Amino acid sequence: MSLIIKLEGPILEKDKGKDMKKWLGIIIQVVVGMIIGFFGSLYAAEKLSAKWGRLGIIWFILFVYIGTFIQINIHEFGHYIFGKILGYKLMSYRIGIFTWNYENGKMKFSIIKNNGYGGLCAMLPPQQGLEGYKELLFYAGGILLNILTGLLFIGLSFLLGISAIISSFFFILGIVGLFLGILNLISFFTENHPTDGKIIWSKILKKPFAEEMMAMNKMMSQLSAGIRPRDLNIDSSLDIDKAEMFHRVVNLYKYYKALDSNNLEDMEHNARILEENIEAFPAYSLPGLYYELCFLACISGDEEKAKKYYEKAGKILERDKDVNGLRVKAYFEYYINKDHKAASTHCDNALAVANKFPIRGQALMEEDLVKALKEKIES
Numbered sequence: 200m201s202l203i204i205k206l207e208g209p210i211l212e213k214d215k216g217k218d219m220k221k222w223l224g225i226i227i228q229v230v231v232g233m234i235i236g237f238f239g240s241l242y243a244a245e246k247l248s249a250k251w252g253r254l255g256i257i258w259f260i261l262f263v264y265i266g267t268f269i270q271i272n273i274h275e276f277g278h279y280i281f282g283k284i285l286g287y288k289l290m291s292y293r294i295g296i297f298t299w300n301y302e303n304g305k306m307k308f309s310i311i312k313n314n315g316y317g318g319l320c321a322m323l324p325p326q327q328g329l330e331g332y333k334e335l336l337f338y339a340g341g342i343l344l345n346i347l348t349g350l351l352f353i354g355l356s357f358l359l360g361i362s363a364i365i366s367s368f369f370f371i372l373g374i375v376g377l378f379l380g381i382l383n384l385i386s387f388f389t390e391n392h393p394t395d396g397k398i399i400w401s402k403i404l405k406k407p408f409a410e411e412m413m414a415m416n417k418m419m420s421q422l423s424a425g426i427r428p429r430d431l432n433i434d435s436s437l438d439i440d441k442a443e444m445f446h447r448v449v450n451l452y453k454y455y456k457a458l459d460s461n462n463l464e465d466m467e468h469n470a471r472i473l474e475e476n477i478e479a480f481p482a483y484s485l486p487g488l489y490y491e492l493c494f495l496a497c498i499s500g501d502e503e504k505a506k507k508y509y510e511k512a513g514k515i516l517e518r519d520k521d522v523n524g525l526r527v528k529a530y531f532e533y534y535i536n537k538d539h540k541a542a543s544t545h546c547d548n549a550l551a552v553a554n555k556f557p558i559r560g561q562a563l564m565e566e567d568l569v570k571a572l573k574e575k576i577e578s
Contacts, residue, residue, distance in 0.1 A: 258367070259367075259371070262367065262371040265368075270345055270375045271318045271379065273345060274318065274341035276341075278338075279322070280340060281336050282340070285337055288557060289301060289306075290323055291483075292319065292320050292321075293319040293483070294318055303521060303555040322337075324423070325420065335398075335399055339395065342383050342395055346377060349378075349379075352369045354373075392481055393408070398412060414434040415448055428456045429460040430560075447479050450469045451488075466495060473488060489509075490508075494527050494530055494531075497531055512527075522565040522566065522569070523561070529546045543573065543577075549565070549566075
């Protein structure tokens with residue numbers, strides 16, 4: 200589990216700003232949904248009611264849920280298609296509870312309960328980075344596929360001589376696609392996460408947010424290319440006083456930089472900021488944060504906190520066979536459970552797969568951390 204892809208100061212003011220952005224995102228979604236869905240919903244509901252009577256409304260609700268699930272994953276597939284074309288590397292793809300994660304050189308399937316999202320496509324940017332419009336295409340991929348398939352399904356619902364129920368399903372599926380596509384094209388934050396439109400319009404209009412986000416992408420490209428965290432060039436222009444997830448990721452990079460430099464004071468400082476603002480991160484990225492908070496608690500001797508975050512990482516950490524997951528488990532066994540044999544086994548397994556970790560710069564750090572523990576166990 201890798202966290203790739205939320206301070207000090209007046210927390211009360213930051214919470215107010217975060218709440219305002221949360222409600223603004225909710226209002227935008229409701230308004231757009233009402234505008235796009237009102238007439239289409241009336242049409243589909245009337246058609247279904249004429250055919251099925253009172254059962255028509257049940258079919259309508261069912262079709263909306265199914266259509267939303269399908270279009271969310273069409274959106275993620277759009278990102279995947281454009282990502283592959285542009286040289287991105289797939290790390291994780293999720294459809295509801297069904298998950299494919301890149302682990303030790305292979306894609307592995309698992310079933311993982313998710314919270315707050317219906318689909319996910321996490322990809323690493325090319326090592327050489329991207330410039331100009333190419334970077335925008337990745338973020339626009341989901342929007343384009345939603346709108347194109349939305350228009351296609353609406354067209355099919357009218358053009359094909361099919362049953363009322365299938366025609367209504369296609370129509371609702373199309374309406375949902377248009378809704379998601381247009382919604383994602385609007386520039387706003389939802390649950391502290393920018394929409395694709397926020398990124399796209401910021402880049403087109405040359406807003407500061409776009410430059411900040413692209414600077415963070417460049418840091419990930421550095422890590423992917425084999426530059427160690429301790430050698431990362433962290434852009435000083437990044438504003439770390441904002442509470443959005445993309446800005447808090449800077450603290451994660453700084454944490455890794457301190458970890459790779461054996462700077463415990465900076466590790467604790469940035470980990471504290473991450474922990475205080477952990478609600479700013481989307482649910483899918485939390486296990487990676489739990490890993491590091493557990494690890495730091497282990498080496499700091501905070502047994503209670505180490506156990507707390509080990510349990511929060513849960514089955515994801517238990518099943519993790521990547522070098523970073525094995526590193527955390529090895530340190531937990533050594534410092535908390537005092538089981539040197541189990542710690543040594545985790546170290547051996549971690550070293551065996553270290554060269555398969557896709558983020559090469561981080562892999563070099565992970566390998567050294569595991570070797571350091573292995574030497575301590577054997578001394």
